[in-house]
Amino acid sequence: MNQLDDLLTQLGTGRWNILHILLFSYWFSLLSYHTLGGVFLAPKIDFTCRPPAASPHARTTNDSCAYFEEDSSTGFEEERPCTEWDFDNSTFSSTVTSEFGLVCEREYLRATYQSIYMLGIFVGAPLNGMMADRFGRLPMVAVSSIIYTVIAIGSSFLYSLPFLLGARFLLGLMHPTSLQTGYILVLEMAEPKWRSALGVSLFLSWAMGTMAWGGFAYLVRDWRWLQLTVSLPCLLFLPALFFLDESPRWLAVEGRQEKALRILKKAAKMNRVEIQSDEKILSILKDDQKEVQEKATHGNYKDKVKEYFEVAVILFRTPRLRIITIVMYFDYLVTGLVYFGLSLSGGNFSTNPFLYMALMGLMEVPGNTFVIPIITRFARKTLNIFFFVISGAALLALPFIPADHAWAAVTLAMVGKMSITFTFNILFLVASEVFPTEVRSRGMGTSLMMSRVGAMVAPFVTETLSSVCPWAPSVVFGASAVAAGLATLALPETKGVALPNTISRFEARSNTKDVIEDPRVPAGGTEGGSEEKQLTSSAV
Secondary structure: OOHHHHHHHHHOOOHHHHHHHHHHHHHHHHHHHHHOOHHHHOOOOOEEEOOOOOOOOOEEOOOOOEEEEEOOOOOOEEEEEOOOEEEOOOOOOEOHHHHOOOOHHHOHHHHHHHHHHHHHHHHHHHHHHHHHHHHOHHHHHHHHHHHHHHHHHHHHHOOOHHHHHHHHHHHHHHHHHHHHHHHHHHHHHOOHHHHHHHHHHOOHHHHHHHHHHHHHHHHOOEHHHHHHHHHOOHHHHHHHHHOOOOOHHHHHHOOOHHHHHHHHHHHHHHHOOOOOOHHHHHHHHHHOOOOOHHHHHOOOHHHHHHHHHHHHHHOOOOHHHHHHHHHHHHHHHHHHHHHHHHHOOHHHHOOOHHHHHHHHHHHHHHHHHOHHHHHOOOOHHHHHHHHHHHHHHHHHOHHHOOOOOHHHHHHHHHHHHHHHHHHHHHHHHHHHHHOOHHHHHHHHHHHHHHHHHHHHHHHHHHHHHHHHOOOHHHHHHHHHHHHHHHHHHHOOOOOOOEOOOOHHHHHHOOOOOOOEOOOOOOOOOOOOOHHHOOOOOOOO
C-alpha cells in the first residue's frame, strides 16, 4: 500500500464512509427501474385488428396485422394492412405498445425502446471516464443525476414516440456517468481491505431495485403513472448531493491538496478517529500528484481519443494477446446477451411477469454475495467455465419442459440467471488480471463495452425469435453460454500468479506455460497488490 492507502486505513470505515455507501446504494437501486423499463412499459401484449368502421363486413387475418375487405367493383376480397388495433388490457391498462401501436411492422420499435437505453450506455461509458478524470467525480455525479431525474420524470409526459426514444437514449447516456463514477468515488474513499467486498455489496441494491421493479409494476398498471412512480424517488437523492464529498485521491493527483485535506479532516471527525498532522497529510497528498498535470489531465481530447483507439488496436497485434482479447470480448458479449435476455424474458418463461422480475432480482443476491469467498478458493478459469456451462445447460433444457410445468421452466431460468450473475462478477476480476499492465485498463474497458453490445442485441433476440418459436430465445442464450464456456478454455489461469507488466514479456513466455509464479504476490493477487481488486456486477 502507498501512504494514502495507509491514511485511509487510519480513517477506517465509519459514518463518513457509510453515508456515501448508503446514498449511492439508494441511487443505484433507482437506476434498475429504467434499465429494465421495457419489460413493463413496452411489453408484448395480445391484440386484434380493428377494421375501419366503413368496412363492417371485413375479416381479419390470423396474425391480426391485416384484414380482408370485399372490393365493390370486382367482388373479390383484397388484403389491406391494419392501422388500428384493440389491445388486451387484462394485465396492463396502458402501455407504450398499445398507445403507439408497436405491433406488426412497427413491432421492432418495442425492442428498440429497450435497446436504445443500452446504446446510450455504450456511447456514454468511454466518455464518462475522460470527463470524470477531467472535471472530478462529484461534479459528474451531480450533473448526471440531475439530468437523469429531469428526463426520467419528463418522460411520463411525452406524447411523441421519437421524443420518448430520444429520452431513453439520454437516460442511458447518463447511466454510466452517475453509476460508474459514483462507484469509483465510493471505492476511492474506502480503506483497502474492504474495497473488494464493498465493490460487490454496492450492487446488492441493484438486485433489491430489480425485485422492487416487479412490485411497482404489479401495483401500477398504467405506463405513464408507473414511469412517474419510479422516477419521483430520484428527487430524494438530489439533496444528498450537498452531503457528498469529492474523492480525496482525485483531488490529490490534481494538485488540490488543501481541499483534499479539509475532506480528510471532516472524514476523521465523522469517523471519530485521530489522524496525522496537517503537514504530514499534505506531504502524503503531494506524493500522489501527477508529474505533468497539464499534459496528463488537460491535454487535447482529440489526442486522448486517438491514443485510446491506438491502444485498443494493440490488443490485436500480438498472437497470445489477440487470443485473450477475442475470448474476453466474446465472453463479455455473451454474458451481456444472456443476463439481459433473461431479465427481459418474463413473458416467455412465466405467466406472471411481476413475480418473474422479483425472482430475477433475488437470484442476483447470491451472485453478488458469495462471489468473493468462491473466487478465493477456486481457479478463475474453472469457475467461469463451470458457471457458463451451468447457465447454458439450464437454458437449453427449457424447450423440453412441458407446458403444464411452468414452475420447472421458471426454476431453470432462475438457475441460468444466478449462474450468469456469478460469471459477470468473475469476468470483471479475470479482465483485471489477464491483460498485461501496459494495456489492462483498455482491455477491461473495451471488454465491458462488448457486454453492452450483447445487452443491445438481447431485446431483439427475445422479441423477434419468441414470435417465431417461444423456446428459440432460450436455445440461443443457452448455446451462446456453452460456447463462451468452451472459449474460456483458451484463457490462462490467473489465480495466485502475477502477469507481466509489458506485452513483450507476455508474448515471450513459453506456449506451455501461461503464467509465472511471483513470490512477492499473495495467492489470488497480481502485480500491484490484490487489495486493489474491484469487483462489480458489470451488467449495470
